[in-house]
Amino acid sequence: MRRVIRTPLTVALASLAAAGAAAGAVAAVAGATTTARPQKKSVSVNDNFYGPAKLTITKGSTVTWKWPADVGDSHDVKLTKKPSGAKFTFKSPDTGKKVTKGTFQSPPFASGPAKFVVTGFNKPGRYHLICTFHETEMQMDITVKK
Ligand SMILES: [Cu+2]
Numbered sequence: 001m002r003r004v005i006r007t008p009l010t011v012a013l014a015s016l017a018a019a020g021a022a023a024g025a026v027a028a029v030a031g032a033t034t035t036a037r038p039q040k041k042s043v044s045v046n047d048n049f050y051g052p053a054k055l056t057i058t059k060g061s062t063v064t065w066k067w068p069a070d071v072g073d074s075h076d077v078k079l080t081k082k083p084s085g086a087k088f089t090f091k092s093p094d095t096g097k098k099v100t101k102g103t104f105q106s107p108p109f110a111s112g113p114a115k116f117v118v119t120g121f122n123k124p125g126r127y128h129l130i131c132t133f134h135e136t137e138m139q140m141d142i143t144v145k146k
Helices: 008-033
Strands: 040-045 054-057 061-067 070-075 078-081 088-091 098-101 109-111 114-121 125-130 139-144
Touching: 040 054, 054 061
Parallel strands: 040 061, 054 139
Antiparallel strands: 061 114, 070 109, 078 125, 088 098, 088 114, 125 139
8 A cells, every 4th residue: 555645745735725725715705795896887869869868887897988970960979077086088079099187078979989088987976977068958967986
């Protein structure tokens, strides 16, 4: 019969492997309790409404407003309310370069396809947006979950 000889090295390796497995289990549990991953959401810009008009997203999500081929009227997207300190990254309508600012307004489009992509919904709370051409009827709310 063969004897299994446990040298100090194999014992050390075995305990390392056990420690690694335990650490992995802890990491898996921690991962399960952290907040949800950022999402990518689309909003269609219509005559004269956003679809959807209410959106709930996770922190750090990206929202893309999309104008279809023939929207009709000109429409834009302007942020009017946000949690304090919120900042956004988007392509500046003026320069076409990416900027990070405390507010945003898309270019107006009357015919698409066109899109306006905004990232940086990192602060939980309510964000209110309007179309500056149809301010009273064309509005939307975004809620960022805690
Ligand atoms: Cu509009």
